[in-house]
Amino acid sequence: MNEHREMSEQEEKQPEIRYVNLYEKEDKIYTRKITGFFQSIRRYTGLPLIAAYLLLPWLVIDGRPAVLFDLPERQFHVMWLTFWPQDFMLLGWLLIIAAFALFTVTVLLGRVWCGFTCPQTVWTLMFISIEHFCEGDRNRQIKLDQTAWSLEKVMRKGSKHGLWILVAFITGATFIGYFVPIRELLLGMIPHRDVAGMLRIDASPVAVFWTLFFTGMTYMNAGWLREQVCKYMCPYARFQSVMYDQDTLAVHYDVKRGEPRGARKGKGESKPDNVGDCIDCSWCVQVCPVDIDIRDGLQYECINCGLCVDACNAVMDKMEYPRGLIRFTSEDELQTGKTNFVRPRLFGYTFIVFVMVAAFIVTIAMRSPLSVDVARDRGARLYRLSGGEIQNVYTLKISNMDNSPHQYDVEVQGDYPFVLRNLPDYVVANGEVLTIPIRVSIPRDQFDQDKVPLKVIVQAQDNDKIRAVEQTNFMGPGQKAR
Ligand code: SF4
Numbered sequence: 001m002n003e004h005r006e007m008s009e010q011e012e013k014q015p016e017i018r019y020v021n022l023y024e025k026e027d028k029i030y031t032r033k034i035t036g037f038f039q040s041i042r043r044y045t046g047l048p049l050i051a052a053y054l055l056l057p058w059l060v061i062d063g064r065p066a067v068l069f070d071l072p073e074r075q076f077h078v079m080w081l082t083f084w085p086q087d088f089m090l091l092g093w094l095l096i097i098a099a100f101a102l103f104t105v106t107v108l109l110g111r112v113w114c115g116f117t118c119p120q121t122v123w124t125l126m127f128i129s130i131e132h133f134c135e136g137d138r139n140r141q142i143k144l145d146q147t148a149w150s151l152e153k154v155m156r157k158g159s160k161h162g163l164w165i166l167v168a169f170i171t172g173a174t175f176i177g178y179f180v181p182i183r184e185l186l187l188g189m190i191p192h193r194d195v196a197g198m199l200r201i202d203a204s205p206v207a208v209f210w211t212l213f214f215t216g217m218t219y220m221n222a223g224w225l226r227e228q229v230c231k232y233m234c235p236y237a238r239f240q241s242v243m244y245d246q247d248t249l250a251v252h253y254d255v256k257r258g259e260p261r262g263a264r265k266g267k268g269e270s271k272p273d274n275v276g277d278c279i280d281c282s283w284c285v286q287v288c289p290v291d292i293d294i295r296d297g298l299q300y301e302c303i304n305c306g307l308c309v310d311a312c313n314a315v316m317d318k319m320e321y322p323r324g325l326i327r328f329t330s331e332d333e334l335q336t337g338k339t340n341f342v343r344p345r346l347f348g349y350t351f352i353v354f355v356m357v358a359a360f361i362v363t364i365a366m367r368s369p370l371s372v373d374v375a376r377d378r379g380a381r382l383y384r385l386s387g388g389e390i391q392n393v394y395t396l397k398i399s400n401m402d403n404s405p406h407q408y409d410v411e412v413q414g415d416y417p418f419v420l421r422n423l424p425d426y427v428v429a430n431g432e433v434l435t436i437p438i439r440v441s442i443p444r445d446q447f448d449q450d451k452v453p454l455k456v457i458v459q460a461q462d463n464d465k466i467r468a469v470e471q472t473n474f475m476g477p478g479q480k481a482r
C-alpha cells in the first residue's frame with residue numbers, strides 16, 4: 001500500500017512532457033496593441049534601419065550608387081570604396097566579426113538583436129502595425145474574423161493586403177536596387193508602348209523576377225509566417241541558449257513576487273495576503289508575438305522584444321503596484337538580487353571583437369588597389385639561349401582594383417644583374433586582370449647558382465602609391481653544371 005502511494009507521488013512529481021507536432025496547424029496569433037518604454041525603443045531602432053535600407057540605393061557618390069553590388073562587372077561599391085572578387089576574404093572577416101559581435105551582445109543582453117533589430121522582427125512589426133490600422137486591435141480582429149463576409153470586411157482585409165503587398169514590393173525592389181541601379185530598375189518596370197504599339201517594359205527579366213520573388217518572400221514572411229520564421233527557420237534561435245549564462249539580461253517573470261497569481265477586482269483593492277502581484281490578466285500573453293507565456297519561465301521562442309514587459313508594467317500601473325513584475329533581468333538577480341556584469345566570457349568576446357575590428361580597419365586602410373601574382377613556368381626549369389644567356393619564364397597577373405585604368409612599369413630585382421626582356425606597355429582597365437608571360441635573363445657567366453630569390457616590382461606610371469612587390473625564385477644551372 002505504502003509502495004503504491006510512493007509510486008503515485010513520484011509519478012505526480014514527473015515534469016510534464018509536452019509533445020509538439022511540427023506539422024500541426026498553427027492558430028492565428030492576434031496580438032494586443034501596446035505602448036510603453038520598450039516599444040518606443042523598438043520604434044526608434046527600427047525606423048532608422050528601415051530608412052537606411054530604403055535610402056541607401058538612392059544615394060549617389062562619384063556618379064554611381066553609393067552601395068551597388070555590380071555582379072556582371074564583378075565590382076562591389078560601398079560608399080567610397082570598391083571591392084573586387086579578390087577581396088572576398090574581407091567579406092569573410094566581416095561575417096566573423098558580425099558573429100562575434102552577436103555572441104557578445106547575446107551574452108550581455110540575450111536575444112536583443114532578435115527583438116529590436118532583426119529585419120524579420122522589424123518588418124513583422126511594420127506588418128502588424130498595418131494590420132492594427134486596417135482591422136483594429138486584437139478583439140476587433142477576432143470579431144472581424146468570426147463575422148460573415150461583408151463589404152466592410154472586404155474593405156478592411158483588402159486594404160490590409162493591399163498595403164502589405166505595397167510594402168513588400170518596396171522592400172523587394174529596394175533589395176534588387178542594391179544589385180541594379182534603382183532608378184534604372186524602377187523606370188524600366190514602367191510599362192510603355194514601343195514603336196510597333198506593343199506594351200513592353202525595359203527592365204531585365206532577371207531583375208523583374210528577383211524583385212517579384214523578394215516581394216513574395218517579404219509578404220509571406222512578415223505577413224503570414226511571422227513568428228514561425230523565428231521558431232522553426234532561424235538557426236540563431238537554436239544555438240543562442242549556449243551563450244546564455246546566469247547573468248545574461250533577458251525578459252524574466254519574477255516568480256517570487258508574482259505567485260501565487262490570482263484575479264482580483266482592481267485598482268485600490270487591498271491585496272489579499274495569500275496572493276502575489278500577478279493578477280492573471282494574461283495581457284503578457286496577448287501581446288506576445290510568438291504566443292508564449294513568459295510566466296512559464298525562459299523559453300527558446302522568446303525573442304526578448306519586451307512587449308510583455310510594457311504590457312505588465314501598464315497593468316501594474318493600473319493596479320498601483322510597483323513596475324517590473326516582468327522585466328529585463330538575470331537569473332542571478334532574481335535569485336540573489338545582484339547581476340554580475342564582469343564575466344570572463346563577456347570580457348573575452350569583447351576583446352576579440354575589438355581586436356578583429358581594429359585589424360579589419362587597418363586592412364581596409366592599407367588595402368592596395370593593385371594585386372600582383374607571379375608564377376614560374378612549370379614546363380621548363382630554365383632556357384639556355386644562344387648568345388650565352390639563361391632565361392626563366394614567368395606568368396605575371398596584374399589585377400587593377402582601382403576605380404580608373406592604369407599603365408604599369410614592371411622591374412625585377414635580385415642579387416644578380418637580371419634583365420627583363422621585351423615587356424610591352426599595356427593599359428589595364430579598372431577591374432581587369434591582365435595575364436602576360438615575362439622573361440627574365442642573365443648572362444650565363446655571371447650566374448652560377450642553383451636558385452636565388454627574385455623580386456618582381458609593379459608600379460603604376462601615374463601614381464607612386466600604387467605599387468606591389470611579389471617574391472619568386474630564379475633557377476640557374478648550379479655550380480656543377482658549369
Ligand atoms: S501581464 Fe503581468 S499581471 Fe497580467 S498576467 Fe501577465 S504577469 Fe500577470
Ligand code: SF4
Pocket residue numbers: 251284287288289290291292293294301302303304305306307308309
Ligand atoms: S515573452 Fe515577452 S519578450 Fe518574449 S517574445 Fe513574448 S512578448 Fe516578447
